[in-house]
Amino acid sequence: MLLAAVSARSAALEHLAGHARRDALPSYLRTCQCHERGCRWHPRHRGCAGPVHLLLARERSGRLWRLADACTACASVTAQAAVVPETFLPATVASSDSTTRRRKRRPEGPGDQIRVREMLSYLASALPSHTGAAARLLAVQCALRMDSEGKIQMPAGLLHSLRLGRNLLPWSELEQARWLRRTPATPGSADRVAGAQILDGGLFAQRPARPDRRSAADWALRTARGSRVGSDDPSLRLTALCLATHTDFPTGRGCADMDRIARECGLVSETLFPALDQLVTFLASWSMALASGDLHWELQPKGNQNQRAASRPEALENPAS
Template identity: 55%
Template structure:
């Protein structure tokens, strides 16, 4: 008698669901054989994204071996369009008000037709690079600062609620690019003033959606906070390059001196 073995779950697409539980929420993965594990409501979104990232890191493939998973399932994740086209990228999708999260290989055409979704750069899910030798002068890694800021904005667009204010998103960008390995951030009030977000409202907006938690003021001139999105630790490359991107975003967000001078002319 020939034994029938279970077929492995198709790779390239992973889905997690946050289900209601008596003690809070349960994270259920459709690709994991074990039962769902309990997660706190404040960190449920971060836990779901981190779980998806672990699946993707364990199945990284060359581009010529990746296929559009949306097409493999009959393109039922979006309205009809002309057909699959373009390079394959990771697409993060949020459904049912944040209850279901999906990460899948998707072509450019299907990604553009999918609502409440954002393209996740492959470098975001790649393992962190090894630290360079201290005797060598470290060179910045690709991509450039502008591309890194754009990728981070795309990630935040998928993970933050849609009603998050622009000032809170600008604050979240600086926090995400400057966070350390323990998910803590220290921002000077001078930096916040230069971006014109030196006010408590943006911090309260991010605390309201459980994205961060501020600490009582202990250092004069600085605000200390703890971030709850553990998926930020997978951002690549190293922290110095992300800080350079944060500085670039800081300069790009400042009003130009020429514009200020023009506004003061008689």
């Protein structure tokens, strides 16, 4: 089917406009292409003069269309040609740039590390003190990945990364704490997705946009992975995550109140110290200032995680003293 004249003209203009957008040159590089070709596109005249314009010309009854830069003098004597208004191209480029800006949205609020630190602090108050480490790691992911209605869908791959798999105990702990309620799986997805409804009303006041919260959840997942910590023990992975949220990564050193770290990990000091000793691939050293109760540590340098063991300070040989 042949296109109508109006449709053919629109199709041709659209095609040429694409070339104009892709091949646009800065104004200082534009020259009269008609003059470069010996001014063969028009009758002879006195010579090139005036600003360079984008010229659209038609030849051979519309079978050939030409889009080229031409000076004002050449454009004025070229038959079946029209100057493309300069305002068309900048408008198109601006629209393209605005689309790019929308796609590359900037994160809102604090970064991933601070967001996870604030979430661990919140969960330390929202969850019972006896909540296990696996349940707390699960709660971090659920809280940061929930949608605006408090619903959460946890794919099987994500549960595998949390080292939960088919382990239902962490879910049961959070249900018993009335922090969430598991929702029935949709037919055919029972083995692939675990769904839940968040019941903690305080989480609905989170200001960060969901993409930013999901980014923080991914950061927490990577930071607490077993290969980096050197163990799949959820208590050790949660302890490493808590320490990481209080670490200055440019220096690899961190400092925080010992009671706060223990509370966020659901531990007491008697069990926190052995956990720090076991993080041999994560911590290079740790110590505690007995006077202030501050915990100090240094992370293992990258590429040296399997060579150094965490050193226990002499001041803590008898923590009860």
